[in-house]
Amino acid sequence: MSTLKDLMSRYARPGRVAWIGLRPQRHAPVVVVEQAGVTQAGLEGDRGRAGKRAVTLIQGEHLPAIASLAGLEAVAPETLRRNIVVSGLNLTAFRNGRLAIGEALIEITTPCAPCSQMEAALGPGGYNAMRGHGGWCASVIRPGRIRVGDEVVPVADTGSGGG
Template identity: 30%
Template sequence: MIVEVLQLLVSPAHRLAGRPADGPAAGPEDERVQRVEVRRGLGLVGDRYYGRPAHRNAAVTLMSAENLPVDIAPSVDLRHTRRNVLLKGVDIDSYVGATVSLDCGQGPVVFRVNRPARPCAWMDVTVGPGAHRAMRDGGGVRCTPLSDGVLAVGEARFEVVEGASA
């Protein structure tokens, strides 16, 4: 199926640590990029979780734009949710347990969709009050990249390689 990669976020620093009441840590105002290199088993080049053993099964987070709480914050995007890839046209949350590929025109990049990316109390701070609850069943998914490749903003082909289908 054809989907759209709306945004990509690569953050070199973990900005949501500590207590939400203290606010996010300082960092670049906008960490969104137009293109990112993906490395098998490591994640997104330049991202805070790249190559970290504790995050190998959750190095990349994919989220469906349709699940953004726009009723709470009309301009909400990856800068607020801290996910890596924002997709339009696929309910990515329904693919937990599957292996999927995204081809942005430079060859498929394969991901194992391991588990939901559960929203935390930070969402009420970065997005707005009520976002934590609103995103409970649509906060995206945590994935392991199974191939090297490139993701880019724009049209992409999404395919289930194996596993559950929605």
């Protein structure tokens, strides 16, 4: 019989980086890239900040849900202004957990709430369409390079104090 801890440590397969975007300035258009360097302050070229919100991620499988709730056919990742779209791995299951993405290691810290810009970006009700689907913020444990197509793999915290 499996314990809850055992069940929570399992996943069907690694996830994948489906998309990467940089937000050079507040309200500036998102720049879509195939790869990016990850530093303690977030993605190189992004306006991220060191700490719990250095990198933002969103579940690729949530994009159709957000579109549906907003009454749209589809939503492009850049509209939602997150840094990384991850597909194939339930990010919610790894809150306060670590994920290896390419050469980088991040720690999921807190939900990424939608901002008021979503009402303009998605139309009336856009803010509420994103609630519960806004993604996650993460801190950077180990800088490195990430690329579209890289695996996203949960990593056990060894308790060595992090980085």
